[in-house]
Amino acid sequence: MPEKSTGTDAMLPKKFKGLWCRALKLSHLSALNAETIALWAKDAGLDVQEVVEKRVGAFRPIPAVALTVAGNTAYFPTISATDDPAWVESRRAHERIAAIWSKAEWFESLWVPRGQIGPLLVAVEHRSKEEAIIQFDYHTSTIYTLAFQAVCIAQLISKSRTLAPFYPIVREAYLAFYAGHRASSIAALIPVMEGALQRISVENGNLHVAEQIDRVIDRACGLAARISFDCNWVPDEYTTTEYLYGQDERVFIFETFRQWLKDVFFRNTDKYEGVTWLNRHLFAHGTSTDWANDGNFRRLVVALATFGVIESWHDESNSVPMLLPEMNNDSVLLWQQAQLQAQGQLALRMLEQQNYQKYGQIVPPRPTDDGSLLRKAYLTDECIKDLVRPLRDAGWDVEMGEPDEQALKMKVIARGGGTEIHVGLLFSCATDTEIYRELAKSCIAILYLGPPDVQKAFTQGINVHVGPVAGWQPPRAPRLP
Template structure:
């Protein structure tokens, strides 16, 4: 009843053009005409991104706010609208959402580290922006944030607390080298969380899209009225989505999250074309492996923190404290375990590569690791320590160094001494495609050396007649060419 009466009062103020100049007594009299008795009335200012002058009224039926102007008449509203709409489009272009925990200024600092300038993004393609943004994700969702979120924030969640053991195991798996498995383990939590958030309010929805919209609409409504001094009524125009997005940063955060969920994560697979590949349908239905990128684990952490934010807004009894970060024994223990996993991963990689080289065994490729970075590191180190250094000590001048080349797993260098020039290629192993041997010979390489033991060299290097092929440890530095 009170809402109907307040709507009638507001309509009268609008039509009689008295929003900015009605006195308290006149508002009390007008309310009486609409059968609403005002017991008390005070001047207030409320709002988040800017302050709105209003009358706060107290009645037996509840409290209400009567702003002293239309929403479109607020000072600097047009400048605010232009900024926030452009900022909203920026998040669409990079295929993400405004993350909780961060200010615009702090995010801008992180973006600059990956060569993204929010003020100049319009001149850059979406694919380029999204590719550059991939490098920002580990900085936004750092180990420190992960550890403190899961060890402290999630424990106070009625929705996510039950998943903490799985979340911890996923983090440890990620830093042990199993990024794709870790991501896959967490994706199903999203829909369970949406369902349980609605259960806090005894609401049921049949489709996932309905759950997304209902969760976010409910969070926006609760956020709106909390920031409006917890009144029971405000004019409809101050509840409109387009106004709330520019007047309340938390609601802007929610709307960017909604947009990403609906138009990226839950987008129909046939319309999905984002760089990250992080689409629920491609994952759940095995439509493709485009989602299998290590950086999507950081995205998953971001999604879960955003859902925690929604829960905190919706649940009136929530004990989740978003902006109080404390180091505890639990956070230190998890952080130490992550560091141990990273050290063990490095040791495991070194042991595996050594074993594979010594026994001429193939590398077991996984979606996370094809072994190339480790092989490239060994090629570079071997070239520097066992070829270039030895050549220099023998009077050769080395030049024209190549980076490790993935197709073929090799690295090259040229060296000169007096009037002689030699070209050397170092293969990761003898068991290299014959085409690579032939390409190197056609490009006039004098020596094709390889790491590890002699293994079916006649077969792999079949047809090589001019270049000298041999294990690195059998090579003797020539005096002249």
């Protein structure tokens, strides 16, 4: 059984505070030293065991005098909590980084090496909001990978008291996302975010969301502050989030997560000014469907895992680590399962496209995928097989262009015997007439994949050859005299 605190132990914080008040009367805290503290402590009737000068605090230690009395230690910093040049510089640096994260509508990331975070921040800092999000999604697609997400779900989210009940839903959403049901997967995770906040601290359930967020984050920051100073006594001004924002990396992470929750995810609809549209109210009230994009699924998985860390520091349970664990069998199997889903989805999409191709059409777009990547791959392959090879067999040197952004059209240039011809290739017969007219200005023929499908309805006024690429016989390249 632990020993009960004596009356002397209970009085020590007041004694320590008295010594600190005396220190603040010095002309400058740098004048404080071990001899002075030892003398003051004895004057206050304390039985001094040890007094040493040392650097204290995690991440960015500060100079202090450590006084030990009756097995209890107090730290008396010898630099100011408000105007120390090193602290001011660190604070400004962290505010700059936080501003970049705010532009990207995100927060300081856990589990990601600085070597990966640095290029992301550089890419985002001097761009517009829209360009910043594009850069963020590009960089995080190589950071929050399929395997990274599997670890977050199987080894972090599953360990959280708050999130464990939602683990089957998160796991299924992950598999469904890579099986092609992307919008549905994102929609399944948004309510889990709100549930996580409410379940972390039941006693805060009747408070406004912003107050719930503050209560939870404040408590997590409080534990970080105590641990930062080895759970020893330290003046209150050195344990505030204002001070530790630039000193303790954990507090900085928690604070930027707080701001993301307030300014983005739980922001009132009329005040939301972001670009990602990952907002609980926009989703719940059907104000916008722009939340349905690939990047938001990665964001939600990482945000939920971060909630698990917040819970661990709120409850002091340490159930979800701040360091990314090595993949275990659970996450490896989940990762492999997602890969199988993705491979099966690719085969299914090709079959779907072939079915639509029979009718000269393209597969209708989905909220998170307009099908352009699949069309681009298919259009390029078919162009090589059914257009480039026959032209080369006919004696032409062929230059193949790139598909357009929507992968609806592309063009090839054939040269031979001092002659140059252009041929257009469309993904389907049922293509807008304006695209036919555009190609007709430079092409001797406009071809398309698949069979004819009411071709005349799309080609009125077109005076060049139009037809299926599979049925076109290219002319022979002329020979030089």
